[in-house]
Amino acid sequence: MDTEVCDIDNPTNRQLVSTIFFPTSVDRWRCRICAKQRVQVSGKSYTNLIDHLQRPHSDATIDSPYKHILRHGTSIPVVNVPSLAKGIHDWIEWTVMENQPLSLCKTELVRKNTTLPKINPKSLKGHIRALVEVVRSEIKAKLPGQRLGLVFDIWSENWYHFVATFAVVPSKDASDPTEPVESRYMNLDWIPPTSNDVERLFSQAGLVYSDHRQSMHPETLEQLLFLRQNRALWSAVTVAAILNHPRTPEKANVPRSGFTGHVILLLRSSSVGKYAS
Incomplete structure (x- = not known):
């Protein structure tokens, strides 16, 4: 390579x-x-x-x-993505990455002007849930044995409260104890109240959870944001594997996490979901 x-x-x-x-x-x-x-x-x-x-x-x-x-650093088996899996992937990508409602797939004009396979919102939601479980499990396998620092932040919208938990891994720049690491901030007074990753996450949450979509269940919001934040970890190949090997969603409190650059976005339990006051 x-x-x-x-x-x-x-x-x-x-x-x-x-x-x-x-x-x-x-x-x-x-x-x-x-x-x-x-x-x-x-x-x-x-x-x-x-x-x-x-x-x-x-x-x-x-x-x-x-x-x-x-x-x-290793090759993968031969991949063959059926047209149905590719179509479902494209519906999910369109919905997640463009902040579209789940009902997009049943809109008459959308169906008229797209060649994607027909699908109803209930089926689309089921595929999204299955994809979340697969990505969650993949990242769960990467976390054991790592030293993590946790960062918490909250966001409120129309009496709903959300909490995000970020797990930060040590920078590679700090791996050599003999070399001083330059601080990211010259003056601690200038440290922003939240990280850029958190700000972007809540900004997207505000776009998805708009005034016109207040009926959206917080768990659905969490799933959409989770897939958006972890876009690099799923593709048409992942969707094809789900269709070929469907599985029962895990009920346990599985760490919900993903990678954003050098930062791991860790979403536990009700991460970007509604929590009790």
Whole structure:
């Protein structure tokens, strides 16, 4: 795999090729997603290989293998995403990332102007809940053994109260005890009351939980924000796995968490949900 520093969100063509493909012979490369072999003449950039990624594979399909290999340094099994799974993924992405109501999928004009498969709000909500459980379990497996610092903050909207719990991991800059670490703030008086991550989280919560959507259950709000904050951890591949292997949602108090840069967003119990006063 390419040894240069990889931008996980905006990879270069070279990084995509070296991650998704592996050479089988001179000028021949095999795709880790579909196992198909493509010819790419040395010294001719990566035209054929990038064309293969842009045509047979969608960005959502590529997303999961690329990030998996970057994180774990290992290849993944051949991935095949059915059109139904891709369609459900696109409905979830549209709803979550654009702060749309769950009823979006049943709107007459939306159905008229989209090629996505028909789905009703109840089914969409069920897929969102299942996706939350999968992402939650994945991150739960990453947390044991780490030293965490907890940061709490609250937000209120129309008599509803929400609490966010962030778990901050030590910075890599502080891993060497012999080197002083420059403080992020020159003067403690200038430390903002909440971190940028918390501010962004509550800002999105305010957009989703608007005056026109006060009937939304706090748990639904939590699930939508959870998936938005953890966007890098789910894709059409994840949805396909859920459809192929449905499972019963966990009832225990599972840590609800995700990654935002160097900060882990830890959502426990009723994290961004309603809590009793």
